[in-house]
Amino acid sequence: MDPAVTDTHPQHPHHQHHERHAGSGEVIRDIVIGLADGLTVPFALAAGLSGALQSTRLVVLAGLAEIAAGSIAMGLGGYLAAHGEFEHYQSEKLREQREIVTMPEDEAEEIYDVFTRYGISREATTPVLTELQQNPKQYVDFMMRFELGLEEPDPRRALRSAATIAVSYIVGGAVPLSPYILMSHNPVGALKVSVGVTLLALVIFGAVKGKALQTGVLKSAIQTALIGGLAAGAAFGLAKLLNSSGV
Numbered sequence: 001m002d003p004a005v006t007d008t009h010p011q012h013p014h015h016q017h018h019e020r021h022a023g024s025g026e027v028i029r030d031i032v033i034g035l036a037d038g039l040t041v042p043f044a045l046a047a048g049l050s051g052a053l054q055s056t057r058l059v060v061l062a063g064l065a066e067i068a069a070g071s072i073a074m075g076l077g078g079y080l081a082a083h084g085e086f087e088h089y090q091s092e093k094l095r096e097q098r099e100i101v102t103m104p105e106d107e108a109e110e111i112y113d114v115f116t117r118y119g120i121s122r123e124a125t126t127p128v129l130t131e132l133q134q135n136p137k138q139y140v141d142f143m144m145r146f147e148l149g150l151e152e153p154d155p156r157r158a159l160r161s162a163a164t165i166a167v168s169y170i171v172g173g174a175v176p177l178s179p180y181i182l183m184s185h186n187p188v189g190a191l192k193v194s195v196g197v198t199l200l201a202l203v204i205f206g207a208v209k210g211k212a213l214q215t216g217v218l219k220s221a222i223q224t225a226l227i228g229g230l231a232a233g234a235a236f237g238l239a240k241l242l243n244s245s246g247v
Helices: 025-052 056-102 104-117 122-133 136-147 157-182 187-213 217-244
Strands: none
Touching (some): 025 187, 104 136, 122 136, 187 217
């Protein structure tokens, strides 16, 4: 028997195509917000106070107090932002649910408008509209996504966002403050080390962020170091200016 006839297996195995996408953008965004502020604000405060206060212990205490207050404030801001996004989505969803009942013709025209933007004719859209009208839940979900451009937020995101930002802020703030804790008898040396470790942390943070978001490790590292360094330098300069003016 001819093996070519009996062999039913393909000679070339099928290779699945795997796409690589960035991870959760919301979580990464929260980490970026928390770490960026945590690295720059406590650094500027500690650096500014180190020139005005003779006691490194006071600098550390002030820095710890700022990290505690900053993490709470940043976490609360993240919670309110995420909770507000969820409430906005629910409000718009209720409005769409009412309109498909009270204004069916207008909603149908909006469906046609959505498909027209993609170059699809009214004739081709009509069967899709009919199917959606028979399934109100999918109808509302379609309108939320394609008419309003809204994705349904996770109702648990507000708490996760608050916790992620707060913890990231604490981790970031510990970096520039740690030299003052470890070098309590050498404030000048602690300041120099704090500058170095903060810039190094910004570079590492930027590289990790670039890899996670697939935007380029080197590019992200340089951008983060430059932006974070400028922000920290500006805050430090302002603190020194206020100290020198006796404010």
